[in-house]
Amino acid sequence: MFAKCSPQLDWVFxxxxxxxxxxxxxxxxPDGLSAPIGxxxxxxxxxxxxxxxxxxxxQLISYINxxxxxxxxxxxxxxxxxxxxxxxxxxxxxxxxxGLIEREKRGTWVWYSLNQDRWKQISSLLEV
Amino acid sequence: MFAKCSPQLDWVFxxxxxxxxxxxxxxxxPDGLSAPIGxxxxxxxxxxxxxxxxxxxxQLISYINxxxxxxxxxxxxxxxxxxxxxxxxxxxxxxxxxGLIEREKRGTWVWYSLNQDRWKQISSLLEV
DNA sequence: TTCTTTCATAGATGCTTATCTATGTTGTAC
DNA sequence: GTACAACATAGATAAGCATCTATGAAAGAA
Numbered sequence: 009m010f011a012k013c014s015p016q017l018d019w020v021f022x023x024x025x026x027x028x029x030x031x032x033x034x035x036x037x038p039d040g041l042s043a044p045i046g047x048x049x050x051x052x053x054x055x056x057x058x059x060x061x062x063x064x065x066x067q068l069i070s071y072i073n074x075x076x077x078x079x080x081x082x083x084x085x086x087x088x089x090x091x092x093x094x095x096x097x098x099x100x101x102x103x104x105x106x107g108l109i110e111r112e113k114r115g116t117w118v119w120y121s122l123n124q125d126r127w128k129q130i131s132s133l134l135e136v
Numbered sequence: 137m138f139a140k141c142s143p144q145l146d147w148v149f150x151x152x153x154x155x156x157x158x159x160x161x162x163x164x165x166p167d168g169l170s171a172p173i174g175x176x177x178x179x180x181x182x183x184x185x186x187x188x189x190x191x192x193x194x195q196l197i198s199y200i201n202x203x204x205x206x207x208x209x210x211x212x213x214x215x216x217x218x219x220x221x222x223x224x225x226x227x228x229x230x231x232x233x234x235g236l237i238e239r240e241k242r243g244t245w246v247w248y249s250l251n252q253d254r255w256k257q258i259s260s261l262l263e264v
Numbered sequence: 265t266t267c268t269t270t271c272a273t274a275g276a277t278g279c280t281t282a283t284c285t286a287t288g289t290t291g292t293a294c
Numbered sequence: 295g296t297a298c299a300a301c302a303t304a305g306a307t308a309a310g311c312a313t314c315t316a317t318g319a320a321a322g323a324a
Contacts, residue, residue, distance in 0.1 A: 282308090292300105
């Protein structure tokens with residue numbers, strides 16, 4: 009997980025992908041202790057995970073990915089989730105600011121799609 | 137991600153690991169649409185992710201894993217995180233209730249360690 | 265132009281949660 | 295037995311957040 013001394017290149021690599029400061033490997037104690045994550049890195053990671061850790065946003069992601077061409081506009085998401093349009097827009101904004109979905113305006117509609125690369129980063133980030 | 141029709145056995149498998157109801161694959165539309173995740177499943181997944189999506193808990197996990205034998209007692213975690221003992225206990229309880237860490241009382245001390253299997257589940261759950 | 269539709273933003277509200285102090289519980293030593 | 299140490303629990307408080315209604319901005323149609 010987060011910080012491992014022996015096979016810990018994964019951690020540094022993952023942090024780099026998320027543009028976080030790499031763990032200081034030199035801080036590893038000689039008796040096998042590894043370097044724990046610092047507060048700024050933990051806060052950045054928490055912001056990212058908080059964006060996903062909401063049932064409505066999880067459903068939004070699922071609905072977008074389940075839609076044709078893996079994209080959906082706000083009007084397509086309001087009805088199945090039974091929430092107001094501003095609430096849906098709010099959640100989509102949170103996901104977009106975390107880099108998890110992408111926004112593209114085509115005429116009157118705004119289409120949202122998943123950022124696959126970002127998801128791969130998160131998946132690898134949580135690997136043990 | 138969450139629900140894919142074609143190679144979607146992964147999702148059902150992951151959901152099963154987390155003891156969530158499998159996605160109803162028969163609901164997949166014939167034109168390529170896949171079945172989006174339902175509200176109960178999304179809420180269960182959100183509860184799990186919320187347990188991780190906190191900077192203090194991320195640091196706790198990191199510190200536990202970085203400790204000798206990958207275990208730590210509360211008294212070892214209070215000082216480096218600069219938080220009160222009840223606050224640390226509170227966060228450890230949240231992590232334990234989510235199945236992310238395990239608790240073992242040995243004498244006066246209580247030792248916490250990571251549940252590696254649980255972490256593997258989460259990692260595979262977020263795979264694209 | 266004016267009207268309609270789609271989406272975003274502003275502000276308010278109620279619920280959740282992270283933190284603290286104070287206290288209780290359990291185990292060890294004397 | 296008492297005293298002390300480690301940890302959990304209870305209750306209070308303040309900050310955060312998910313949701314709503316109301317409104318604004320932008321694009322297309324008539």
